[in-house]
Amino acid sequence: MTLDSGVPYVTTWTTEQPLPTEVIARPGSGIAYADETLGDRDGNGVLWQRMASRPGRGRPEFGKVHPLRQRRAMRRLLCGICAGPPDRTEQGVLWLVRDFRNDWPGWPERMAATEPPVCLPCARRSVRVCPALRLGAVAVRVGRSAVAGVYGVRYQAGNPLPIAVADAVVAFDDPAIGWVCAAQLVRELRDCTVLDWEAV
Numbered sequence: 156m157t158l159d160s161g162v163p164y165v166t167t168w169t170t171e172q173p174l175p176t177e178v179i180a181r182p183g184s185g186i187a188y189a190d191e192t193l194g195d196r197d198g199n200g201v202l203w204q205r206m207a208s209r210p211g212r213g214r215p216e217f218g219k220v221h222p223l224r225q226r227r228a229m230r231r232l233l234c235g236i237c238a239g240p241p242d243r244t245e246q247g248v249l250w251l252v253r254d255f256r257n258d259w260p261g262w263p264e265r266m267a268a269t270e271p272p273v274c275l276p277c278a279r280r281s282v283r284v285c286p287a288l289r290l291g292a293v294a295v296r297v298g299r300s301a302v303a304g305v306y307g308v309r310y311q312a313g314n315p316l317p318i319a320v321a322d323a324v325v326a327f328d329d330p331a332i333g334w335v336c337a338a339q340l341v342r343e344l345r346d347c348t349v350l351d352w353e354a355v
């Protein structure tokens with residue numbers, strides 16, 4: 156779905172609220188929903204936050220990401236703003252990410268990204284609408300990226316019910332994955348090239 160209003164595809168709307176659920180222990184392996192159905196887990200068996208889906212209704216809540224639309228954009232590599240194909244050159248797919256350049260040498264190589272990629276018109280429009288973006292964000296070409304895990308709420312065993320302990324990024328091959336209720340899909344970015352804004 157493309158929204159002419161300029162509201163990003165992955166943005167949550169006020170009518171989209173978490174659906175009531177009870178998180179229970181899953182013997183030996185983590186957490187489950189008391190009334191779990193097939194659609195509550197992804198292809199990797201990870202439990203996902205339940206959220207109503209009513210894009211375009213109510214007001215957009217900028218900064219809040221809808222779990223299922225984010226997951227779709229990330230899994231299929233769609234522009235997070237218009238849900239069309241992202242921009243792609245020989246150097247790779249275009250991403251706008253928050254600037255944490257000083258976090259580690261070679262940043263953003265191997266970064267765990269929750270932002271989906273972007274297409275060129277959306278990237279240009281974002282910078283035009285929000286000039287501050289140039290200061291806080293970086294445009295990156297990503298040569299390859301693989302879906303590597305999720306960002307969500309990590310639980311631990313509790314009595315009588317599991318207890319939510321922290322927001323965390325957990326890789327699919329981490330045993331803690333069974334204890335996470337996922338909110339966003341994570342891709343690991345590789346072969347990254349940081350671009351000048353003039354190149355965008």
Ligand SMILES: [Zn+2]
Binds near residue numbers: 236276
């Ligand atoms: Zn776009």
